[in-house]
Amino acid sequence: MLRTNTCGELTRNDLGKEVTLCGWVQKSRDLGGTTFIDVRDRYGITQLVFNDETDAAVRNQARDLGREFVIKVSGKVIERSNKNPKIPTGEIEIAVTALEILNQSKVPPFLIEDETDGGEELRAKYRYLDLRRNPIRNNLVLRHKMAQEVRKYLDGLDFIEVETPVLIKSTPEGARDFVVPSRMNAGEFYALPQSPQTFKQLLMVSGFDRYFQIVKCFRDEDLRADRQPEFTQIDCEMSFITQEDILNVFEGMVRTLFKNVKGIDLVEVPRMTYADAMRLYGSDKPDTRFGMQFAELTDLVKGKNFPVFHQAELVVGINAKNCASYTRKQLDELTYFIKRPQIGATGLIYLRYNTDGTLKSSVDKFYNEEDLKQWATAFDAEPGDLMLLLAGKKDKVRKQLNELRLEMGSRLGLRDKNTFSPLWVLDFPLLEWDEETERYHAMHHPFTSPKPEDIALLETDPGEVRANAYDMVINGTEIGGGSIRIHDKNLQALMFKHLGFSQEEAQKQFGFLMDAFEFGAPPHGGIAFGFDRLCSIFAGLDSIRDVIAFPKNNSGRDVMIDSPSTIDEKQLNELKIKTTA
C-alpha cells in the first residue's frame, strides 16, 4: 500500500510513530510561519504541520498545495497543541518530513465540505465531487451496511439469493416497460423488469422455498418527485407459509436492521387493517409518529340547519392539542392549505376549546354551546385544544384530512426524523374500481389471494373483497408490500374472470406462469421492500436521491454523463430501428 495508515485512525496511542498517509487537501492555513494542512480520505481527517523544523523544500511544496490536491506525506505523529475534540484524530498531528504530490486538482466548482455552496444542478453535474462530501458518502456507507445486514439476516434463515434476468419480456400491458431492441433477433425487444415478480413465483414452483434478491428494477414513467427510472428492491418470496409467517420474518428483518445499523431497539410492529387506517388516518400509509386520529361526527352534526354538514356523507376532524390559541392568520393559512387545488377541500370548520372552558367555532350560528360540548367530547378534547373539521364525500374528505393532519403534525414538530414508527397495514382490498376503463383492477397484482372468507363476495360485492395483502409503513412512507399468492388454478380462473380477462387474454399475458402453475405450485407468498426508500429513512433524508451514487434527475437524465443521448446511425441500422422523434 502507498500508505501505512488512513487519515481517520491515528490517536495519542500512535505518538512518535513514523507514518505515511495519502489523501486530499481539505484545507490549508498559514499561522505565523507555520503551515497547517488538513488531509482527508474516506476514513477521516488528519492535521499536517510544516514549521521551522520542516525541511525548507518540503515547506515550500506545502505552501503551493491547492484544495483537493492528492498528496502522500510521511512524518512523525506528534501531540497537537491546539486540540480538536470533535474528531478522533484531534489530539495529534503529523510533523511532515516528505511530501509527494500524487495529483493536482483544478479548483473545484463548489466547496467540498459538509455544508457546501454548490447548487443542486452544479453538484449533479460534478456528482463525483459531491460524493467526496461526508454527508453523501456516509449515506452510501450506510446503504452498504444495510445491504450486508439484510443478506446476513436472510441467509441465516436459509433464504437463497437468486439472480433473475434483467433482459425479460414485455407484456401487453407493460406500458411502463423500458424495452431493449435485440440485434440478434432484429425487430424484437427485451424488456427490463418492473419487478422480478414472475420469476420469484417460478422459483417457488421450482421448490426454492425461500428466495430473496437485492435487485435493480426499472419503470419508464413520468418521474414524480423522488422516483427514479431505476430503483432497487429487496425482493423476497417463501413457500409453505401463511401471512403470519411472512409478517414475522420481515418484521424481524426490519428490527434487525434498526438494531444493527442504528442501534435502535424497535418495539413490536403494530398492525392495523386497511379499513382502520383509512378511517383513523385517511391514508393506507399513516404516519404513526403522532396520534391525532380522526373523529367522525357525521350523525352528531346533522339536522342543525348547517347544510354543508347536514348533506355531507362524512363529517370528520382532528384534534390539534394545545392549539386553541391559533390566530386568525394561522387558521387562514390552514384553510388556504387545504383549499389548494392538489388537496381541493371547499372549507375548514374549526372549534376552539378555550382554556377558560368556553367553546368557539366558525359555525356558532348553527350550533349552540351544548352541541359544541358534544363535539368536544367526541374529539376527547380538553381546554386549550383546537378541533379542525372537514365535510364531504367519504373517500375524498378522508384524503383531505390526511393532508391536514400531516401538516399539523409538521407544524407541531411531531414528525421527528430520528423517531421511527413502523406499522403493518393489513387486509387491503383485492380489487379497485377504475373509472377510466370502468372495470375492477387488481390492487396489488392478479395473483394476489383473496381472503378465503371473502371469496363469495367476488360475485356479489367485488369491491368489498379483502386480500391477503400487507404493507409495511414507517413514518408515513410505504417501505414494503406483498401478498399471499393464489396457487389454485380454479381460484385464479375466477380472479381473471372478475378482472375482465378472457381465457385467451390471460393466457397471452400470463401464459408461462399459468402453465408453470399446472405442475405443482406450492402455497406461497412474498414481499418487496423499496431499498432506496428504506435507506433514505434510515439516513433521515426526505429524498432517495442521496442514497443513490449516481441518480437521475426528474427528467430521467444523468446530467453528469449526459444520458440518455442520441446514438449513431450505424448502431440504429444494426438494430434495424429508426427514430421518429
Place this chain on the structure above:
Amino acid sequence: MLRTNTCGELTRNDLGKEVTLCGWVQKSRDLGGTTFIDVRDRYGITQLVFNDETDAAVRNQARDLGREFVIKVSGKVIERSNKNPKIPTGEIEIAVTALEILNQSKVPPFLIEDETDGGEELRAKYRYLDLRRNPIRNNLVLRHKMAQEVRKYLDGLDFIEVETPVLIKSTPEGARDFVVPSRMNAGEFYALPQSPQTFKQLLMVSGFDRYFQIVKCFRDEDLRADRQPEFTQIDCEMSFITQEDILNVFEGMVRTLFKNVKGIDLVEVPRMTYADAMRLYGSDKPDTRFGMQFAELTDLVKGKNFPVFHQAELVVGINAKNCASYTRKQLDELTYFIKRPQIGATGLIYLRYNTDGTLKSSVDKFYNEEDLKQWATAFDAEPGDLMLLLAGKKDKVRKQLNELRLEMGSRLGLRDKNTFSPLWVLDFPLLEWDEETERYHAMHHPFTSPKPEDIALLETDPGEVRANAYDMVINGTEIGGGSIRIHDKNLQALMFKHLGFSQEEAQKQFGFLMDAFEFGAPPHGGIAFGFDRLCSIFAGLDSIRDVIAFPKNNSGRDVMIDSPSTIDEKQLNELKIKTTA
C-alpha cells in the same frame, strides 16, 4: 408455517415425534399392500408409509397421488425397516395419519431426478421444472454461498458495495452496447453497461478508496458457446495501492472462497509473465493442472535439409509422457485434430522414445540418431515418451500447440475437474496491433497504465510496452482481470496519441471521466471477476448456463418466456421508434 420440519432433517433422534411435512411427490410404490411415498423439498427427501395401520381414507388418497403433486402430511416418525444409508433421513419414515393435497400436477415432461430423460431444449422450455432437480438447484445454492463469501471477505477489508447505474450512456465505439429508448427523452437512448468501469473509476476520484459490486453487465454480441448477453461480475477497485496490493487482496479472496465454500486449502497462487505464458504454454490462460510445457527446438533442428523446420520461425513441441506406445491411428487422430480449420496446422512431427531406448521419428530421413537424441534431451524425455512438434510462424504455431497440449492433457486424464490450479498472468502487452484498422488498440482499455520503465518504448516500439495488467486464470480459464489505471493526465494524453485518438475524439468518448481526472484523481487500480465462470468452475461444470437460474440460449433467447418478442405498435409510437426489420 404449514410444516413443523423440512424433508431433509428428521433422523433417529426424532423417533416418536408427531411432525408435519410439505413437499412434492418424488415417487410412489406399492409393496404388498403397503404404499411408500418419497416426499421431496429443497432440503431433502423423506419416506412416507401408508399400511394396514393407516386410516383407509388416507391410504386411498395416497394411492391417487401423482408425481410432483404438492402435499402436506402429518404423522409419527418411526424407524424404517429397510434403511437407506445414502440419505440423512434414511433411517426413519413417517407413519402418516393425515394427508392434504395442496396442489395437483400434470405429468412433468421429463423425469425430475438427478439423471433426467429430458433433452436440452425441453428442459430450457420448462426451466422451472429443471430447477427442481438436485444438481441444478445445488449449483444455485453454491452460487448464493459464493456471493455471500465474497461480500463477507470484501466487507471485512473495508470495501464498500456501491450500486452503479444500469441505464447509462452509449459510447461512439459501443458497438456491442444494448440500447434502451427513452420515452421521456424521445429520440434518445440509454445504454446498458458492458462493465461499470467508468463509474468505479469515478468512485475512486470521489475518494471511496475500496469499492466492489456484484453486478449484472450486458454485451450484445454473437454468442459464442457459453457466453450470455447478461452476465455477472465481481467488480472491484482500490486507491492508493500498487499492483502487488491488488494481487494479494484478490488472491486472498479466491483462497477464502476455496476454503470456505469447498474446504480446499489452495497453495499460494503462482505468478507468470504473459511472455512466459506464451512461450511455455502458447496461451495467456494456461491450464497448469499439468506440466507438458513447450520446448523450443528452432536452432537445434535447422540446417538438416528438412525445409519445414529450416525455414520455420519457430519449431516447438511438447513431451507426452509415456505415450511412445501411441498407435499409428492415434497419431493420425492427433494430426487430424491439429489440421482442423479452426486450428489450421499444416502437419505434425512426432518423435517416439521407445522403451528400449531407440528413437523413431516421422522425419527420420532428415535427422540421424544423434540429432534425435539431442531433441529428446531438449524435451527432458525419458524412454516411453512421445514428443509432438509443430513448426511455423511464432504466434500461430504457439496457439496451435496450445490446442494440442490441451487435447493431450484431456486424453491423458490430466484435467480433473476436482483439481484447481490457479495462476496469475502478469505484464500483459499494453497495446495490440489491429490488422483491420492498421493501428494499435488498448489490449485492456485506454486507461490501463504502462509499466513506468516501458513508457519510453511508446515512441519507438509500442508493441513491446508492457502494462500493469494482470489476469487470474484457473485451470486454463480466465476468471478475472484488471489493471492499474493511469491517473496522470499527461500520460493519459500520450496514450490517446498512440491509440490514434485526436484530442477531440478522446474528449467526445471519454470526456466526463477525463474531466473528473482534473480534480484530483488518486492512484488506483482494480480487477473484475467473471462470477458466472467462477461459479461454474467451483461447480465442476463446463458451461456457465447451469449456474444461472434463467439463462438464454445461443441465440440470446429465453425460450421459457419466449423473449425477445415483438412489442405493440402503441408502445413503439410512444417511444417514437420504428422497426425496419
